Amino acid sequence: MRLYNGNCLEALKTLPAKSIGLILTDPPYNIGKAEWDKIENYVEWCGEWLTECQRVLKDNGTLIFWHNDITLSSELLHWISKNTDFVLNSFGLWHKPNFRKLGWSNKSGECTLRSWFNVFEFFFVFINPTAGREWKKTGLDYVYSTPECFKPLKEWYHSELKRLNITKQDIYAKYTEVTGKKPYMPARHYFKDSQFEIPTQSVYESVYIPLGFNKSYEELRPTFNIFDGETYSNYFTADKQNCSNAQLHPCRKPLNILAKLIKTHSRENEIVLDCFMGSGSTGEAAVNLNRDFIGIELDKNYFSIAKDCIENAIKAKNQEDK
Ligand SMILES: C[S@@+](CC[C@H](N)C(=O)[O-])C[C@H]1O[C@@H](n2cnc3c(N)ncnc32)[C@H](O)[C@@H]1O
Incomplete structure (x- = not known):
């Protein structure tokens, strides 16, 4: 100051x-x-x-x-x-x-x-x-190119991995189990710092929710932006x-x-x-x-x-x- x-x-x-x-x-x-x-x-x-x-x-x-x-x-x-x-x-x-x-x-x-x-x-x-x-x-453009815009969301994601005792490999495996496909490029950027992406609703609900992630897709939405969901x-x-x-x-x-x-x-x-x-x-x-x-x-x-x-x-x- x-x-x-x-x-x-x-x-x-x-x-x-x-x-x-x-x-x-x-x-x-x-x-x-x-x-x-x-x-x-x-x-x-x-x-x-x-x-x-x-x-x-x-x-x-x-x-x-x-x-x-x-x-x-x-x-x-x-x-x-x-x-x-x-x-x-x-x-x-x-x-x-x-x-x-x-x-x-x-x-x-x-x-x-x-x-x-x-x-x-x-x-x-x-x-x-x-x-x-x-x-x-x-x-x-600014939001997607600025990693800290999604800080609350990423922190939540990492705390969930810890709580559920799983790694991103488990997420990829679940993705393959559900879709029959290897995790394609965007899936590997979900919740990451570089080239940040958010899963689509169907991927989130068929992969992340069954693994035990504790927020619904709608609940995630407010943390997508930098405005505390208001x-x-x-x-x-x-x-x-x-x-x-x-x-x-x-x-x-x-x-x-x-x-x-x-x-x-x-x-x-x-x-x-x-x-x-x-x-x-x-x-x-x-x-x-x-x-x-x-x-x-x-x-x-x-x-x-x-x-x-x-x-x-x-x-x-x-x-x-x-
Ligand atoms: C509209 S008031 C600001 C009030 C402030 N937003 C608040 O919440 O208290 C404008 C202020 O600018 C100060 N001021 C006027 N001319 C100035 C100058 N040339 N340099 C610095 N401050 C100046 C005035 O003394 C006045 O307190």
């Missing part, structure tokens, strides 16, 4: 190129929320840190930033498409269902009665295509328990949503960077998921809150891991 109390436009320049797996950040939206949220030449200013983000991001890395202002977001997206190599991959929504409270607490213009309260914040997901071919490995849409609400410390910063982001983004877009031990760290919510979520974290925050007070939160998260994690 490295935390900087300073201006990210300077701190980012000290980070090595292509060193960060995921940049997940929550910049000022320039909507006048506080003094730090009033920025002249906003899009050009964003251009400065975005350019640095592109430099420090790994070739296969992801940049995600939050926003909630449609006009400014669209200007920013336009600037990014014209001036960087980032490709907009997708976006998601944090839905804040307490719209009555938001309606009363947010300053609004004269036309309020003819408008809709904005109860969403967006996050925009960009991939970094500066590295030639590798960046194209997203989705299934269904993912781009629409999120905050878990109640993650809102309890919202008083730490007026723009604090819910830990459960940050955790989903970090899990989906980075690997364990990769570095997650938040260059507008505020009270450190991204850092907390990153630490909880065994990611390294770099955080930058200009304001002394928020910096010290962030430092405490992240240090506490590390302590709790160490305790849990003991």
Whole structure:
């Protein structure tokens, strides 16, 4: 963990190129929320840190930033498409269902009665295509070419071999017994690191289940992907328990949503960077998921809150891991 109390436009320049797996950040939206949220030449200013983000991001890395202002977001997206190599991959929504409270607490213009309260914040997901071919490995291509994507599944497979006291030779023999054929190429790659393959349903049910493997084919399915079996849409609400410390910063982001983004877009031990760290919510979520974290925050007070939160998260994690 490295935390900087300073201006990210300077701190980012000290980070090595292509060193960060995921940049997940929550910049000022320039909507006048506080003094730090009033920025002249906003899009050009964003251009400065975005350019640095592109430099420090790994070739296969992801940049995600939050926003909630449609006009400014669209200007920013336009600037990014014209001036960087980032490709907009997708976006998601944090839905804040307490719209009555938001309606009363947010300053609004004269036309309020003819408008809709904005109860969403967006996050925009960009991939970094500066590295030639590798960046194209997203989705299934990435999953199939990255052995650790299937770690839980492979660990389960090996623990089952042990429990049942069998070897892969026993599996091949069963395969031949059932099909009358020698194990063909894909069968030899089932659950392996190299050229990972998953058995077809009929092979699994006629070979693995009779040998005693303890999960049904359907039960295996959730561990096929890297998302812990949850269904993912781009629409999120905050878990109640993650809102309890919202008083730490007026723009604090819910830990459960940050955790989903970090899990989906980075690997364990990769570095997650938040260059507008505020009270450190991204850092907390990153630490909880065994990611390294770099955080930058200009304001002394928020910096010290962030430092405490992240240090506490590390302590709790160490305790849990003991
Ligand atoms: C939207 S808030 C981030 C809140 C954070 N997501 C949280 O959960 O607490 C943006 C933060 O960026 C900080 N900030 C503004 N300009 C900055 C700069 N140039 N460098 C670093 N931090 C900056 C502000 O002080 C503010 O705390």
